[in-house]
Amino acid sequence: MSTIFANIARGVRNRRNGAAWGDVSFEVGSGIVAVGILALIAVIGAILLLGSTDSIRAFGPGFLADTIWNPQPPERYGALTFIYGTLVTSALALLIGVPVSLGIAIFLSELAPDWLRVPLSFMVELLAAVPSVVYGLWGIFVLVPVMRDHVEPSLQAVFGFLPLFEGSPLGIDKLTAGVILAIMIIPTISAVSREALLAVPQNQREAALSVGATKWETTRIAVLTYARSGIFGAVVLGLGRAVGETMAVTMTIGNRNVMTVSLLDQGQTIASWIANNFTEAGPLEASALIELGLVLLLLAFAINVFARLMVARVLRIEEAVA
Amino acid sequence: MSASEKEMESLRAGRSRRPLLAAVGVVAVAAILLAYGAMSGWFAGSGTQGATVILVGAGATFPYPLINKWSLEYHDLTGVQVNYQSIGSGGGIAQITGKTVDFGASDAPLTSAEREAAPNLLHIPETIGAVVFVYNLPGVPTGLNLTGPTIADIFLGKITKWSDPNITADNPGTSLPDENIFVVHRSDGSGTTFVWTDYLTKVSSDWASTLGTGKSVNWPVGLGAKGNEGVAGVVAGNRYAAGYVELAYATLQKMTFARIKNHAGNFLLPTLDSTAAAAGNAAPTLPRGEDDWSHVSIVNAPGADSYPVASFSYLLVYRELNVYGSSMTQTKARALVDFLWWVVHDGQAYASDLLYVPLPPAVVELNERSLGLITFGGIPVRA
Numbered sequence: 001m002s003t004i005f006a007n008i009a010r011g012v013r014n015r016r017n018g019a020a021w022g023d024v025s026f027e028v029g030s031g032i033v034a035v036g037i038l039a040l041i042a043v044i045g046a047i048l049l050l051g052s053t054d055s056i057r058a059f060g061p062g063f064l065a066d067t068i069w070n071p072q073p074p075e076r077y078g079a080l081t082f083i084y085g086t087l088v089t090s091a092l093a094l095l096i097g098v099p100v101s102l103g104i105a106i107f108l109s110e111l112a113p114d115w116l117r118v119p120l121s122f123m124v125e126l127l128a129a130v131p132s133v134v135y136g137l138w139g140i141f142v143l144v145p146v147m148r149d150h151v152e153p154s155l156q157a158v159f160g161f162l163p164l165f166e167g168s169p170l171g172i173d174k175l176t177a178g179v180i181l182a183i184m185i186i187p188t189i190s191a192v193s194r195e196a197l198l199a200v201p202q203n204q205r206e207a208a209l210s211v212g213a214t215k216w217e218t219t220r221i222a223v224l225t226y227a228r229s230g231i232f233g234a235v236v237l238g239l240g241r242a243v244g245e246t247m248a249v250t251m252t253i254g255n256r257n258v259m260t261v262s263l264l265d266q267g268q269t270i271a272s273w274i275a276n277n278f279t280e281a282g283p284l285e286a287s288a289l290i291e292l293g294l295v296l297l298l299l300a301f302a303i304n305v306f307a308r309l310m311v312a313r314v315l316r317i318e319e320a321v322a
Numbered sequence: 323m324s325a326s327e328k329e330m331e332s333l334r335a336g337r338s339r340r341p342l343l344a345a346v347g348v349v350a351v352a353a354i355l356l357a358y359g360a361m362s363g364w365f366a367g368s369g370t371q372g373a374t375v376i377l378v379g380a381g382a383t384f385p386y387p388l389i390n391k392w393s394l395e396y397h398d399l400t401g402v403q404v405n406y407q408s409i410g411s412g413g414g415i416a417q418i419t420g421k422t423v424d425f426g427a428s429d430a431p432l433t434s435a436e437r438e439a440a441p442n443l444l445h446i447p448e449t450i451g452a453v454v455f456v457y458n459l460p461g462v463p464t465g466l467n468l469t470g471p472t473i474a475d476i477f478l479g480k481i482t483k484w485s486d487p488n489i490t491a492d493n494p495g496t497s498l499p500d501e502n503i504f505v506v507h508r509s510d511g512s513g514t515t516f517v518w519t520d521y522l523t524k525v526s527s528d529w530a531s532t533l534g535t536g537k538s539v540n541w542p543v544g545l546g547a548k549g550n551e552g553v554a555g556v557v558a559g560n561r562y563a564a565g566y567v568e569l570a571y572a573t574l575q576k577m578t579f580a581r582i583k584n585h586a587g588n589f590l591l592p593t594l595d596s597t598a599a600a601a602g603n604a605a606p607t608l609p610r611g612e613d614d615w616s617h618v619s620i621v622n623a624p625g626a627d628s629y630p631v632a633s634f635s636y637l638l639v640y641r642e643l644n645v646y647g648s649s650m651t652q653t654k655a656r657a658l659v660d661f662l663w664w665v666v667h668d669g670q671a672y673a674s675d676l677l678y679v680p681l682p683p684a685v686v687e688l689n690e691r692s693l694g695l696i697t698f699g700g701i702p703v704r705a
Binding site: 021068069070071072140144145168170171172250251254255256257266268272276277279280281282 | 339409410411412413502504509510511512533534535536537538539540541544545546547548552555556559560
């Protein structure tokens with residue numbers, strides 16, 4: 001806030017010195033908007049906190065470890081099942097989505113012939129414009145039968161000994177939800193990564209090529225390393241979308257409040273659960289749902305911070321070594 | 323270059339500011355007008371716009387197609403506009419409690435806690451619905467016989483295969499596969515679940531002691547789908563699946579559904595007639611409109627022709643309309659009561675085509691008495 005006032009003061013001084021109103025209002029205006037965004041996040045957090053006080057008082061920290069959600073008296077609510085579901089589906093989405101997105105981004109920036117580059121970029125960005133509900137409907141009518149009749153039986157045949165692929169394949173389960181989430185985050189991650197890769201200066205590639213690197217080695221050593229933080233930002237954006245995705249997940253995850261290891265079992269995520277129950281919830285249940293929302297916000301925040309710290313650590317180690 | 327020098331000159335001199343200032347001025351005036359309008363209730367949902375009376379209701383999704391039809395027909399008839407938002411029974415109760423709508427709609431009657439929060443609300447049953455057991459069994463048409471306890475055990479996870487003796491005993495002529503029953507329930511809170519669990523509570527002591535009745539319960543087995551259409555879709559798309567949906571959805575989607583054994587011991591298909599019989603047989607036990615309806619339930623109704631999983635859907639309206647303060651006028655009060663009177667009489671003619679069950683005469687009489695109780699400033703609205 002003090003920088004805003006400093007800006008305003010400086011702006012006024014500059015104006016007196018003949019600087020254009022445009023400059024001054026731009027500095028002040030953008031400063032206000034920036035602070036406004038922070039204020040908005042703070043307000044959202046505050047409202048979530050206020051709404052969840054009833055639930056926090058009733059259940060305390062045990063809320064995070066409880067797996068039962070029962071709206072019948074005596075009411076008892078717990079978030080663990082949903083936290084687990086959110087983490088599993090988002091991890092799956094990243095596991096499948098990030099390599100594919102990186103592949104698309106690398107192809108678009110390094111390998112695609114010029115005549116293909118623009119139409120393909122356009123197509124990928126078009127995927128990002130598809131509404132979540134449409135993905136859900138496509139999931140129910142197309143993806144679920146494919147998973148149930150072809151993909152999941154094959155996975156079970158090969159990996160069935162793993163607890164990850166136990167159970168009867170119904171097509172509506174955590175695996176399908178993860179796949180749909182992966183498809184939904186691919187356009188986001190690949191678009192932003194492609195920008196990051198295109199921003200790598202040409203001389204980096206030339207330097208690698210000049211010492212005899214192959215195309216793939218150039219990409220790996222010169223381009224990807226340079227664009228690392230941009231790609232990381234893209235992945236975080238994609239993760240944010242995956243963690244909060246509601247409709248597509250509701251339609252494909254099976255909405256069952258159980259925590260199991262198998263990916264072929266149904267599950268439930270925080271966003272999908274809140275969307276399903278908020279309209280009909282009684283007062284204590286509504287408060288518990290708001291607390292769930294707060295947990296989701298903090299979860300996304302925590303993942304973000306953790307990932308950034310990890311990247312910073314890697315960069316610091318590399319700098320120390322270099 | 324001289325052209326860009328001129329540009330710089332005009333920028334510095336502020337001459338290019340004029341369009342910007344004009345735009346800011348327009349936005350400021352618009353904002354002030356909007357704020358004033360909002361404060362003065364220009365955008366209020368109900369009220370009178372010129373001579374048109376607008377009534378606003380909100381609540382259950384189940385009767386939405388019917389209420390929508392009523393709004394259209396009533397508008398053609400009288401010019402009164404009725405706006406209904408189908409936000410769910412809970413939302414409807416919350417809105418009528420907060421006096422932000424003229425009438426609420428709910429599939430479940432008010433609980434005692436809800437009644438305390440909104441005293442003097444009348445229950446006006448406006449239509450009747452049935453919940454049916456749908457299944458997807460290749461080669462098995464509509465009409466599988468099931469009893470209440472069997473259904474409860476299916477949803478409790480105690481009966482897991484279609485070839486279970488409890489099911490085959492009631493269906494001697496039908497060959498049932500030795501497959502797991504793929505149970506589907508609702509993932510969202512809903513009046514349909516309320517009616518279904520109400521029935522299961524009454525026919526199964528196991529269900530009553532572990533799960534009970536509610537718009538949302540802690541389902542022990544099965545997969546959840548959102549909305550009646552979600553359950554219908556999952557059952558239709560998966561072999562050996564079973565679930566529960568409103569009669570209208572099952573009929574429109576041409577799904578196969580079961581006969582359920584009623585209180586008198588007969589296996590009945592859910593039809594408009596058998597559902598109407600259930601309501602008619604239960605009518606003598608209904609409370610007066612102004613009393614406590616929290617224990618009202620017409621599931622498992624007596625009578626040889628009564629379908630066992632039937633339920634009223636209720637309109638909720640205040641007994642004394644001056645609780646709305648200045649936003650309620652004599653004209654609007656009269657319009658509201660006239661609309662509700664029309665709904666329980668002429669409006670019932672539109673129900674069957676939309677696969678809703680018309681009210682039996684005994685219930686219409688009950689509603690007539692309740693509507694006669696509505697007053698505005700102490701004076702009965704419908705003299």
